[in-house]
Amino acid sequence: MALANASSERWKWRQPSVIPGFGLTLGFTLFYLSAIVLIPLAGLGIRSASMGWGAFWSLVTDERLIAALRVSFSTSLFAALVNVVFGVLVAWVLVRYRFPGRRIIDAAVDLPFALPTAVAGIALTAIYAPRGIIGQYFQPLGIKIAYTPIGIVIALIFVSLPFVVRTVQPVMEEINREVEEAAATLGASRFQTVFRVILPGLAPAILTGFALAFGRSFGEYGSVIFIAGNLPYKSEIAPLLIFMRLEEFNYPAATAIGAIMLVIAFSVLLSINLIQAWSRRRFGYGS
Amino acid sequence: MAVDAAMKPSALALSAAKEERVRPFRDPTSESLPVKILLIALAAAFLALVLFLPLYAVFSEALRKGLDAALLAIADHDALSAVSLTLLVAVIAVPFNLVFGVAAAWAIAKFEFKGKAFLTTLIDLPFSVSPVIAGLVYILLFGAGSFLGPVLESWGAQVLFAVPGVVLATIFVTFPFVARELIPLMQHQGTGDEEAALSLGASGWQTFWYVTLPNIKWGLLYGVLLCNARAMGEFGAVSVVSGRLRGETVTMPLQVEILYNEYNYVAAFAVAALLALLALVTLVLKALLERVYSRDHALTPGH
Amino acid sequence: MELRVANVRKEFERFPALNDVSLDIRSGELIALLGPSGSGKTTLLRLIAGLERPSAGSIFFGDEDASHKSVQDRNIGFVFQHYALFRHMTVLDNITFGLRIRKSSRRPEKAEIRRRALELLDLVQLSGLEKRYPTQLSGGQRQRVALARAMAVEPNVLLLDEPFGALDAQVRKELRRWLRDIHDRTGHTTVFVTHDQEEALELADRVVVMSKGNIEQVGTADEIYDKPVSPFVFGFIGQSSHLKVRIENGEVWFHDRVIGIKASDLPDGPATLYFRPHDIELTDGCSGCIAGLVTVSRRIAGTWHTEVDVGAGHEKIEVSLNADQSAALKGGRIAFRPRHYRIFPTN
Numbered sequence: 001m002a003l004a005n006a007s008s009e010r011w012k013w014r015q016p017s018v019i020p021g022f023g024l025t026l027g028f029t030l031f032y033l034s035a036i037v038l039i040p041l042a043g044l045g046i047r048s049a050s051m052g053w054g055a056f057w058s059l060v061t062d063e064r065l066i067a068a069l070r071v072s073f074s075t076s077l078f079a080a081l082v083n084v085v086f087g088v089l090v091a092w093v094l095v096r097y098r099f100p101g102r103r104i105i106d107a108a109v110d111l112p113f114a115l116p117t118a119v120a121g122i123a124l125t126a127i128y129a130p131r132g133i134i135g136q137y138f139q140p141l142g143i144k145i146a147y148t149p150i151g152i153v154i155a156l157i158f159v160s161l162p163f164v165v166r167t168v169q170p171v172m173e174e175i176n177r178e179v180e181e182a183a184a185t186l187g188a189s190r191f192q193t194v195f196r197v198i199l200p201g202l203a204p205a206i207l208t209g210f211a212l213a214f215g216r217s218f219g220e221y222g223s224v225i226f227i228a229g230n231l232p233y234k235s236e237i238a239p240l241l242i243f244m245r246l247e248e249f250n251y252p253a254a255t256a257i258g259a260i261m262l263v264i265a266f267s268v269l270l271s272i273n274l275i276q277a278w279s280r281r282r283f284g285y286g287s
Numbered sequence: 288m289a290v291d292a293a294m295k296p297s298a299l300a301l302s303a304a305k306e307e308r309v310r311p312f313r314d315p316t317s318e319s320l321p322v323k324i325l326l327i328a329l330a331a332a333f334l335a336l337v338l339f340l341p342l343y344a345v346f347s348e349a350l351r352k353g354l355d356a357a358l359l360a361i362a363d364h365d366a367l368s369a370v371s372l373t374l375l376v377a378v379i380a381v382p383f384n385l386v387f388g389v390a391a392a393w394a395i396a397k398f399e400f401k402g403k404a405f406l407t408t409l410i411d412l413p414f415s416v417s418p419v420i421a422g423l424v425y426i427l428l429f430g431a432g433s434f435l436g437p438v439l440e441s442w443g444a445q446v447l448f449a450v451p452g453v454v455l456a457t458i459f460v461t462f463p464f465v466a467r468e469l470i471p472l473m474q475h476q477g478t479g480d481e482e483a484a485l486s487l488g489a490s491g492w493q494t495f496w497y498v499t500l501p502n503i504k505w506g507l508l509y510g511v512l513l514c515n516a517r518a519m520g521e522f523g524a525v526s527v528v529s530g531r532l533r534g535e536t537v538t539m540p541l542q543v544e545i546l547y548n549e550y551n552y553v554a555a556f557a558v559a560a561l562l563a564l565l566a567l568v569t570l571v572l573k574a575l576l577e578r579v580y581s582r583d584h585a586l587t588p589g590h
Numbered sequence: 591m592e593l594r595v596a597n598v599r600k601e602f603e604r605f606p607a608l609n610d611v612s613l614d615i616r617s618g619e620l621i622a623l624l625g626p627s628g629s630g631k632t633t634l635l636r637l638i639a640g641l642e643r644p645s646a647g648s649i650f651f652g653d654e655d656a657s658h659k660s661v662q663d664r665n666i667g668f669v670f671q672h673y674a675l676f677r678h679m680t681v682l683d684n685i686t687f688g689l690r691i692r693k694s695s696r697r698p699e700k701a702e703i704r705r706r707a708l709e710l711l712d713l714v715q716l717s718g719l720e721k722r723y724p725t726q727l728s729g730g731q732r733q734r735v736a737l738a739r740a741m742a743v744e745p746n747v748l749l750l751d752e753p754f755g756a757l758d759a760q761v762r763k764e765l766r767r768w769l770r771d772i773h774d775r776t777g778h779t780t781v782f783v784t785h786d787q788e789e790a791l792e793l794a795d796r797v798v799v800m801s802k803g804n805i806e807q808v809g810t811a812d813e814i815y816d817k818p819v820s821p822f823v824f825g826f827i828g829q830s831s832h833l834k835v836r837i838e839n840g841e842v843w844f845h846d847r848v849i850g851i852k853a854s855d856l857p858d859g860p861a862t863l864y865f866r867p868h869d870i871e872l873t874d875g876c877s878g879c880i881a882g883l884v885t886v887s888r889r890i891a892g893t894w895h896t897e898v899d900v901g902a903g904h905e906k907i908e909v910s911l912n913a914d915q916s917a918a919l920k921g922g923r924i925a926f927r928p929r930h931y932r933i934f935p936t937n
Contacts, residue, residue, distance in 0.1 A: 014400030019481050020491035026394040029406070032387045036459055037412055040424035047427050086333045093330040097323055105331070107574040111338050113513070114566035114573075116520025118540040119559040122547050123341040126348050126556075133344065158337055177316050178674035181641055182736075184315035184661045185668035186688030186743055193315075196691065200678045219417025222522035222540070226547065239419040239523065246426060246527060258423045262416065269415045273408070283677050284725045312643045315661050 041262070048259040051252055059256035067233040068241045069260070075149055075237070076217035079156035080164075083213050084206060087164025088199070094165075095172045109165050112158055117222025124155050125227045147229025152237065155223040160213035167209035171202055204279030208272055215268035219261065345563045348556035360546075360554035361561060368534045369542035369558070372450070376525075376538060377518040380457040384514055388465025389507070393495075396473030397481065407470065413462040421459040422527025425452060448530025453538065456524035461514045468510030469503060476502055505580045512576065516569040520562060591652050591746040591779055592617045593638065598647030600633055607633040609803045610647070615747075615781065620773050622794035623783045626826070629800040631783045632751055638781065639749050640664045651746055667740030667778075671752040673732040675724040681735050682707055682720035688743035710738040713772065730761040737769075741776070750782035754789065766793055787827055791815070799823050821934050824864040831907045833863045833880065833900065835933070842933065845901060850878025853933050860936040865928035868893070868910040872918060873925045881925040882907075887916070898924055 014022070048056060059065075094106050112120065128135045128145040135145055145151050175198060183193040199206070221239040228235045238261055245254035313319060318326070349357045360366060391410060395403055413421065429436040429446040439446060446452045480502065484494040500507075522540040529536040537545065539562055546555035593615040600608040608630045615621050623631040636642045638649055640661035648657045656664055675684050683690075685707040689698060698706070711717050714734040724732055733753060740748060753769070754762040770793055773780055784790050790797045791811040799806045799814060799822075806826075807819045818824040825832070836843040840854035842863065850873075853861070873879040882900035889895075894916040897906045909926060911919075 013402070014398055017398055017478070018485055019397050019478055019494075020485075021393060021495075022398050025390040026398075026400075029387065029391040029394050029410075032390075033406075033409060036455075036462060038409070040428050040459070041412070041416070043427050043433075044420070044424050086330070086337075089326065090330045090334065093327050096317070097327055099327055101331075103574070105334060107570050108334065108338050110570060110573065111342065111566065114516045114520075114569045115342070116522060116540045116543075116559075116562045116566070118522040118543050119345060119520070119562050119566075120341055122543060122555060122559060123344040123348070126344050126552075127340060133340070158341065161337060176672070176674060178670045178672060179676065180316045181661075182668065182670060182674040182739075183676075183687070185639060185641070185666055186691070186739065187662050187665070188687075188691050189662060190313075190315070190318055192691050196687075197676055201676065203678065215415055219415075219420070220523075221417065221419045222526075226544075239417050242419050242423055243527060246423065249431075251427065251430065251432065254423055255427060258420050261420060265415045265417065265420075269408070269412075282723055282725065312640065312658050312660050315641060 044255060044258050044262065047251075047255045051256070055252065056256055056259075059253050060260055062253075064232055064236070065238070065241060065257060065260075068236045068238045071149060071152070071234070071236060072218055072238045075152040075156055076214050076220075079153050079160055079217050080210050080214040082153070082157050083161050083164045084210050087161060087209060087213075088168055088202075088206060090161075091165045091169040091172055095169060109162050112160075112162050117159060117220070118226070120158055121155060121223040121226035124151070124158060124223065128154060128227065146227050147231075147235065149228075149235050151227040151229070152224050152235060155227050156217040156220060159220050159223050160216045163212040163216055164206070164209035167212060168202060168205045171205040175201070201283070204275055204283060207275045208279075211268055211272045211275065215265060215272075218264060218268070342563060342567075345556060345559050348552060349560035351556075352553050356553050357557040357560065360551075360557035363554065365533055365537070366542055366554070366558055369537050369539045370561075372453070372535075372537065373519050373539045375450070376454050376457050377515055379454050380461055380518045381511060381515050383458055384461055385465050385507075385511055387462070388469055388510060391466040392469035392473045392503075393499075395470050396476075397478050410466050411463050413459055418460050418521065418523030419527055421524035422456050425455055425459070425528050447528055448532065449536060452528035453525050453536055456528045457518050457521050460521050460524045461517045464514035464517065465507065465510035468506050468513070472503055472506040473499075505576060509573070509576050509580065512569060512572055516566065519565060592650075593747055593779065593781070594650035595634070595638065596648045596650065598634075598637060598644045598649065600630075600637060600642065601645045606803055608637070608644075611803075611805055612647075613798060613805060613808065615779060617779055618777045620770070620780045620793065620795045621782070622790035622797045623781065623800060624785070624787060624790040624797050625800035626785060628802070630803040631785075631798075631800045634800070635749050635751055635781060635783050638747070639666050639668050641668075665743065665746050667743060667745035667748045669733070669736050669740050669748070669750040669753050671755045673724070673729075673736045673756075675732055675736060675739070677724050679723075680720065681711070681716065681722050681724070681727070684724070684735055685710055685720075685739045685742050687739065707738075707742060710742055713741075713775075714738045715768075728761075729757050730765060733757065733765065737772075741778070745778065748778040748780040750780070752783055752785070754786075755784075762789075769793065791827075799826065801826070816930075818864075818932060821862060821864060824932055829867050829910070830864055831867050831909065832865075833907055834904060834936070835861050835863045837861050837933070837935070844880060847876070848878050849880055850927050851931065851933075856933060856935055861933050862936055863928070863931055863933050865931040867895075867908050869929045870909055870926045871929055872915055873927055876925045879925045879927050880907075881923070884919060884922045884924055887911075896924070 051059075090105075090109065094102060094109075125132075125146050127133045128151055130136065130139045130144065130146070132146070138145055145154065179197060179201070180193055183197045184190075188196065219239060221237075221243070224237055225240055228237060228240070230236050230240055238257060242254045242257045242261070245251075245257065317323075395407060426447060427433060429439065429452065431437075436446070444451070446455070480498050481494050484498040485491075489497065520540055521538075522544070525538055526541060526544070529538070529541055531537055531541060531545065533545075539558055543555050543559045543562070546552075546558065595611060595613040598608060598611050599606070611630070611634060613634075623634060625631045633642065637644050640656070640659060644657060648655050650656065651664065676687065679687065682704070686703050689703045689706070697703075708717070708720065711720055714737060716731060716734055716738070719727070719731070724735070727735065737750075737753070754765055757765065766789055782794075791814070794811070796808060796810055797814050798808050801822045807814060807823045809817075814823065814827055818827060821832070824830050833844065835849065837853050837856050837858050837860075839858065840852055840856075842849045842851045842853050842861075849863075851863075880900060882898040885897045885899050885906060887894050887896040892913065894911040894913075896909050896911055896916070898909060899906055909924075
């Protein structure tokens with residue numbers, strides 16, 4: 001109590017309240033956040049900065065790193081796009097239709113959140129390897145899925161699917177039926193109503209889901225390394241490169257890659273916040 | 288002009304004929320049954336391929352040589368110590384993040400202050416960062432060439448390639464789970480109940496214990512459940528800081544990797560199946576909690 | 591366009607919403623569907639629109655049976671209570687939506703679409719706001735955009751579902767006059783749903799009073815108020831008081847005396863007398879009157895709302911008195927006779 005009272009006098013930036021514990025809880029929050037997250041992340045920043053621009057630049061323009069970033073970027077983008085299409089479809093089916101098994105499917109969408117990534121990684125590899133459940137049908141056609149970028153995309157589709165579904169689903173539930181009826185009274189076919197009224201209205205949620213899925217995919221490690229094959233310049237992802245540099249105790253190189261990945265992660269976070277702000281302004285909703 | 292005039296009536300008749308082909312009445316806010324069935328089938332096929340097939344593969348690979356072989360693989364000494372380490376890590380990491388989550392939610396939901404939105408974004412930060420980076424930052428903080436590492440080592444405390452490092456990395460990646468579940472819930476509930484309790488003479492702790500906690504218990508449990516699932520299943524971050532000392536710093540997901548890389552597939556999938564079972568239990572509990580939760584929510588105004 | 595609703599019935603999951611309703615709407619008419627909630631008025635409107643399918647009966651647009659046409663093919667304009675604007679589109683895009691989605695053979699030129707939309711914007715007095723988004727408009731402005739959007743497709747009939755229900759009282763009154771004005775200028779056949787009798791009586795050419803899935807009465811505002819055809823209409827429109835009476839040989843009896851009212855066309859038996867509380871005359875003495883004791887008299891502005899106890903076994907009835915009438919009361923006793931009234935036999 002004494003702490004809270006003292007702090008309410010000192011800090012003018014908070015509104016007075018009779019509820020106790022502000023100083024204690026905020027103090028602990030800031031301490032814990034700093035100790036676990038902020039200081040370690042700042043350490044990465046300081047290490048990269050202290051390296052000097054020249055050294056940093058030569059590390060991040062390494063050809064193998066650029067190839068790995070390209071693989072990470074393109075596979076993440078592709079997986080996020082696939083999930084935008086199917087994630088919206090799954091959300092639509094779950095929100096709009098009632099059918100046997102709906103609740104099970106709804107619960108199963110969270111499986112990638114709950115299943116450890118390493119488990120998903122070896123399972124997907126077993127399925128798509130040349131002699132696997134699905135891989136065996138592609139082998140005679142000369143198509144390799146596991147140990148190629150296609151395999152990476154499949155793993156990333158798995159891990160990032162729930163992000164699109166769970167972002168779009170609640171917004172879809174809030175759609176006003178009157179808006180659909182209005183479109184119909186104006187002569188719009190059901191197809192036109194869906195594609196020109198409903199989906200554009202969901203744009204912020206879909207974009208947010210896309211960004212979340214992309215961000216998760218870009219940093220993903222566990223599910224990918226088993227199925228990727230990890231061929232340098234071909235199917236090697238950036239997080240794996242960090243891991244390898246650390247195993248070689250090449251900390252500067254690992255730090256530089258980490259810094260680049262952190263910048264990309266922050267850009268994704270920033271764009272999500274911008275989408276949300278735009279959505280609140282234009283559409284009057286946003287989470 | 289004459290041609291034009293002659294053309295017009297027939298054109299009109301044509302468009303009239305088109306108008307005659309009217310679409311029959313249908314619910315304007317829904318799709319026709321065939322479209323519905325097609326969409327459901329498409330979604331189900333996609334999910335079967337992406338979600339259910341991998342789950343099936345885990346168990347079928349684990350049981351490839353029979354249940355006994357799978358059980359034997361789990362009863363292996365290294366596997367058992369991986370199980371106990373995983374439990375230990377979760378038992379430490381989850382309560383830490385639980386206490387943090389409650390404190391952060393209390394500060395953010397019950398008070399108005401500047402910088403709140405920014406603080407909330409910072410709390411979510413670990414979700415945006417690659418798990419490998421989570422491991423990397425601790426290597427930089429405690430590893431050779433760092434300031435802290437040698438100091439701790441001189442005191443005989445080993446962080447990296449030891450249990451504390453595994454715990455720290457796990458805490459980092461599971462950091463936001465409880466907080467992000469509680470913040471919106473407590474914001475929605477407002478401060479009315481607490482103010483009432485305080486006005487009746489309850490102390491701050493009594494208010495929290497008898498008023499706030501019962502209100503948030505389901506949300507709290509939900510956050511803990513997700514936090515625990517991730518803590519037991521984390522691979523990337525732990526893999527960086529663990530050093531993979533068998534029987535010492537190897538958690539279950541790492542054990543899966545080690546066995547897999549030794550081509551001991553049955554054992555790898557047996558341990559994986561154990562983790563998959565854990566995931567299934569988590570999903571079932573989550574679905575149950577959501578039911579209780581939404582029933583609770585239905586009682587609060589504004590829902 | 592003329593509209594004809596013929597013997598339409600609608601049930602939702604066995605729950606009857608409309609029972610055998612018929613209604614003729616003349617071309618260019620402004621019609622109000624008035625009733626309490628659950629009366630079926632919105633259901634009737636949605637059936638006309640094609641948003642619901644009738645369980646039985648037909649709806650004619652002109653001479654054509656439109657019952658089985660989809661909403662898209664009926665070419666109607668519908669305005670929703672909560673506007674239902676497309677929030678990701680500008681005002682202009684909202685208004686032109688119905689034209690832009692047409693097949694190219696029926697779609698006007700781009701420039702023509704824009705011209706028409708701007709003209710409509712002008713009509714609804716929102717010129718200059720075409721680039722705004724719905725969230726940047728007030729409630730009243732949104733509803734005007736919704737009306738412009740509905741009119742842009744040149745509908746056969748304009749249907750409005752509680753169009754002013756979500757607006758505050760001041761804006762409501764303004765928009766009401768403005769809608770009448772627009773109707774007079776454009777001449778669309780218009781049907782609107784409301785539960786606000788003032789709105790219906792002021793605005794509509796004819797009012798359709800509905801209750802429990804039935805049409806009680808169709809008529810002008812005067813007909814509805816002065817000649818209500820059913821106890822429900824009498825009770826629902828304006829203030830009313832009622833009294834249980836008995837008819838014998840064309841005379842209206844209350845207890846053991848006649849009231850002084852003839853009812854020669856009604857059969858003998860119990861009946862209910864309806865009258866407006868203010869539409870009475872006080873009588874001296876009582877040879878043919880209603881007499882009772884004043885229990886409460888509350889003054890509201892220039893009117894005394896007076897509760898009268900007319901004897902055991904009867905509900906208290908209310909009359910409204912002016913200052914002179916109120917002053918004339920002696921010793922709490924009152925004797926009066928309704929000037930205008932309706933008597934409905936109790937069955």
